[in-house]
Amino acid sequence: MLNLIKKDFTAGKIYLGGITLGIPFLTSIALLAMMDDFGGIVYGFLTILTLLLCTFGSLIFLLIDSSFETDSIFASLPIKRDSIILARYFSSFLLTIFYLGIVVITLWVVSSLSLAKEYESTFERLLSFRGIQIVFVLLLFIQAFIFPCIFKIG
Amino acid sequence: MSSVLEIKNVSKYYDDFHLNNISFSLPEGYIMGLIGPNGAGKTSIIKLIMNLIMKNSGSIKVFGKDHQDFEVDIKERIGFVYDNPNYYEHLNLKQIKNIIAPFYKNWDEGEFINLVQKFELPLNKSIKGFSRGMVMKGAIAIALSHHADFIIMDEPTSGLDPVIRREFLDLLYDLLQNEKKSILFSTHITSDLEKIADYITFINNGEMVFSKAKDEILENYAIVKGGKELLNGRVRELFQGVRVSDIGFEALTNNTNFVRKELSDNVVIEKASLEDIMYFTNNKNNYVKSN
Numbered sequence: 001m002l003n004l005i006k007k008d009f010t011a012g013k014i015y016l017g018g019i020t021l022g023i024p025f026l027t028s029i030a031l032l033a034m035m036d037d038f039g040g041i042v043y044g045f046l047t048i049l050t051l052l053l054c055t056f057g058s059l060i061f062l063l064i065d066s067s068f069e070t071d072s073i074f075a076s077l078p079i080k081r082d083s084i085i086l087a088r089y090f091s092s093f094l095l096t097i098f099y100l101g102i103v104v105i106t107l108w109v110v111s112s113l114s115l116a117k118e119y120e121s122t123f124e125r126l127l128s129f130r131g132i133q134i135v136f137v138l139l140l141f142i143q144a145f146i147f148p149c150i151f152k153i154g
Numbered sequence: 155m156s157s158v159l160e161i162k163n164v165s166k167y168y169d170d171f172h173l174n175n176i177s178f179s180l181p182e183g184y185i186m187g188l189i190g191p192n193g194a195g196k197t198s199i200i201k202l203i204m205n206l207i208m209k210n211s212g213s214i215k216v217f218g219k220d221h222q223d224f225e226v227d228i229k230e231r232i233g234f235v236y237d238n239p240n241y242y243e244h245l246n247l248k249q250i251k252n253i254i255a256p257f258y259k260n261w262d263e264g265e266f267i268n269l270v271q272k273f274e275l276p277l278n279k280s281i282k283g284f285s286r287g288m289v290m291k292g293a294i295a296i297a298l299s300h301h302a303d304f305i306i307m308d309e310p311t312s313g314l315d316p317v318i319r320r321e322f323l324d325l326l327y328d329l330l331q332n333e334k335k336s337i338l339f340s341t342h343i344t345s346d347l348e349k350i351a352d353y354i355t356f357i358n359n360g361e362m363v364f365s366k367a368k369d370e371i372l373e374n375y376a377i378v379k380g381g382k383e384l385l386n387g388r389v390r391e392l393f394q395g396v397r398v399s400d401i402g403f404e405a406l407t408n409n410t411n412f413v414r415k416e417l418s419d420n421v422v423i424e425k426a427s428l429e430d431i432m433y434f435t436n437n438k439n440n441y442v443k444s445n
Binding site for chain 1: 242
């Protein structure tokens, strides 16, 4: 299982670099664009943006394997089918934590900038442990449904 | 003699293609060629053996064990080469090896390096820059680096140009001379097998035509050439397939001795190649006319 997870990260590392850079960029732009009109909807919008970024980002391993059609190679190796499926969940789960971490760090960096001082309390709410927990649980739910659907269709 | 592979009455049904009641076995330490035209079912058989697709009926045993119940143990001892190995194209051969090697308990790094040097493959060039021949050689190097007892190759020579194909076969032949491995090798290029195969299994349109020792096949089958006037109903029944032209007929028989006794004065009998056998059997029910 560990070898399969390592395989995902080895095969995906150049693509991960792009996404890792893209997430803080998109999060910052979205945040700065909404600063004049802070309100309830902003939290919602930012949550949805985070969910979308993390969900699509976590599919990267699946997309890489599909585009190179490498599944057949791994199906011919001495690995249990269950391990292949479980490893795919674990890799994406690890990636989701990583992306969520990037979003949180981005929010923290933007909140630390002097130009956003007047929105300090808003950032505190955005960066609250509860807020992050909710997003994380939502992400796990999305993944729990999206992977069986993709495996079924694929 | 124990069998490395035993397939009994295996069937697989697709919407537009059926693989019907396939049975054959491969004794340990021998090379078997799986031949048949494109779309005959060769790849399906190999996928069934590797448990990449599910059979509808029958049994498959590899090393005497059920191929599904002991899938991981069996695959540990199999070196498998796809007809079109799909590797991550942005990675190089060393990275691909680093991904695959940990899955095998018996991975031999020294053997891999030997093969890479023998095949003159670059370790640090991305797969994207490899020719098809280089990709196939890379796949062979990976398949032979964990001391597999049974090598399965699905059309490894298709799509290779003649020079690379010959080079590839020579390398394969040299490698196999020194070791006692069992090999199943599917191809529609029958000349590849004339040199290296011990057994031939011929599949046509999802049905098994025969599975026999190569020498026995080449001994029993022959090409018969003669005038058109000879081709009456009784004579026609002696042949597996007939090709008629303005100057005469050319036919395949699997009963050379009988044909020689019956028609020897009127016909020319020549040795049949595997390609002849495949061609005429494929057109068994047709009276092929040539102008």
